[in-house]
Amino acid sequence: MTVHERTFDSRDALAVALAARLAQILREAVAARGAASLVVPGGSTPVAVFDHLSRADIPWAKVTVIPCDERWVASDHPDSNEGLIRRHLLRDKADTAQACSLYRQLPSPADALPDIARALGAIPRPFDAVFLGMGEDGHIASLFPGRAETGPALRIDAALDLMVLTAPAKGHPRIGLTLRALTDTRHLFLAVPGAEKRVVLAQAMANIEKGDDRLPLTALLRQDRVPVEILTCI
Ligand SMILES: O=C(O)[C@H](O)[C@@H](O)[C@H](O)[C@H](O)COP(=O)(O)O
Numbered sequence: 394m395t396v397h398e399r400t401f402d403s404r405d406a407l408a409v410a411l412a413a414r415l416a417q418i419l420r421e422a423v424a425a426r427g428a429a430s431l432v433v434p435g436g437s438t439p440v441a442v443f444d445h446l447s448r449a450d451i452p453w454a455k456v457t458v459i460p461c462d463e464r465w466v467a468s469d470h471p472d473s474n475e476g477l478i479r480r481h482l483l484r485d486k487a488d489t490a491q492a493c494s495l496y497r498q499l500p501s502p503a504d505a506l507p508d509i510a511r512a513l514g515a516i517p518r519p520f521d522a523v524f525l526g527m528g529e530d531g532h533i534a535s536l537f538p539g540r541a542e543t544g545p546a547l548r549i550d551a552a553l554d555l556m557v558l559t560a561p562a563k564g565h566p567r568i569g570l571t572l573r574a575l576t577d578t579r580h581l582f583l584a585v586p587g588a589e590k591r592v593v594l595a596q597a598m599a600n601i602e603k604g605d606d607r608l609p610l611t612a613l614l615r616q617d618r619v620p621v622e623i624l625t626c627i
Pocket residue numbers: 434435436437438439461462463464474525526527528532533534535
């Protein structure tokens with residue numbers, strides 16, 4: 394377990410710093426390997442980061458952006474994470490970047506799993522950067538506490554990259570990357586904006602010592618595949 398934490402005075406200061414760090418990683422990745430990959434979260438946290446990052450001078454045509462998870466809706470649906478990426482990140486200087494869609498026009502995520510797994514498998518690994526948010530219930534991506542699907546998806550040694558949430562308590566069915574896939578990266582960033590989330594982060598950290606795995610966030614912090622760079626703000 395390796396965790397580095399930086400605290401910022403505001404959400405925008407956090408977004409500016411994270412966007413600059415991601416831009417540097419992507420630029421260096423393209424220079425070194427001719428291509429770059431970036432996994433990003435949905436929700437509200439990434440919007441300011443995307444807006445700043447979309448203005449960075451990067452060979453964006455060589456960059457592939459992958460949602461860490463997706464709600465089972467088309468990209469023009471307001472709840473779509475791919476739609477969020479296209480509206481806020483793949484514009485301005487970043488309009489030539491590639492988006493890897495985790496959605497297919499099929500009845501359920503399970504129907505599309507083989508095709509999406511094939512598309513994801515075609516992206517060189519490890520990813521260059523994974524950027525995650527967190528929920529106040531300690532979830533990351535679509536790895537929710539207390540859900541039957543989460544246990545197998547948190548096993549780092551499991552040979553699966555994707556997990557499916559079929560009948561969520563509320564909202565849409567989902568598909569998402571497993572902890573194994575989320576940690577198969579050169580750099581991993583976790584944004585934790587606001588006092589409430591910082592309380593949950595502290596609890597997740599404390600749970601490591603207690604061997605309490607109820608929060609998926611604890612499994613992310615405890616793994617030793619990649620250091621977790623945490624950015625927090627009040
Ligand atoms: O698809 C999603 O909703 C995200 O991948 C999810 O895991 C998100 O990171 C958290 O729910 C935090 O969301 P906020 O940034 O809106 O607090």
